[in-house]
Amino acid sequence: MVEKAKNTGLVLKEPAARCNDKKCPFHGDLKVRGRIFVGKVVSALAKNTATVSWERRHYITKYERYERRRTKVHAHNPECISAKKDDLVRIAECRPLSKTKHFVIVEKLGKVEKVEGIEEKPEETAKQKEKKEKKDDKKEQKVAKERKGK
Numbered sequence: 378m379v380e381k382a383k384n385t386g387l388v389l390k391e392p393a394a395r396c397n398d399k400k401c402p403f404h405g406d407l408k409v410r411g412r413i414f415v416g417k418v419v420s421a422l423a424k425n426t427a428t429v430s431w432e433r434r435h436y437i438t439k440y441e442r443y444e445r446r447r448t449k450v451h452a453h454n455p456e457c458i459s460a461k462k463d464d465l466v467r468i469a470e471c472r473p474l475s476k477t478k479h480f481v482i483v484e485k486l487g488k489v490e491k492v493e494g495i496e497e498k499p500e501e502t503a504k505q506k507e508k509k510e511k512k513d514d515k516k517e518q519k520v521a522k523e524r525k526g527k
């Protein structure tokens with residue numbers, strides 16, 4: 378008999394895989410309630426756990442502007458979803474699953490593009506720096522030549 382995945386009460390794409398995880402909102406006993414967020418997986422090293430981070434805007438009254446703040450939570454990563462680092466995921470609040478986990482990943486939304494600005498690639502910045510330095514060198518050389526010419 379093919380067991381149907383449980384209805385989570387959310388409008389989501391059900392995971393294609395199946396799992397025996399008790400703490401899975403589709404195939405286990407876990408109920409989701411509360412807030413829902415979309416974030417990026419910054420770490421998925423711990424077993425069945427992912428660290429999810431997203432940006433929010435915080436208003437500063439004095440300057441009448443927003444600053445960017447980041448929220449980071451631990452979320453349960455069911456085996457049927459098994460999100461990897463840099464995945465964009467939707468997480469839903471649930472009962473406390475451990476000391477620090479009270480969210481569960483309910484949907485994978487694909488990969489995060491690096492352009493989003495959540496995390497900059499150190500390699501790129503290094504390359505850019507090199508380019509800049511090269512340009513500067515050329516400029517200096519030109520200046521030196523001109524001086525010599527005079």
Ligand SMILES: [Zn+2]
Nearest residue numbers: 396401404457
């Ligand atoms: Zn599952």
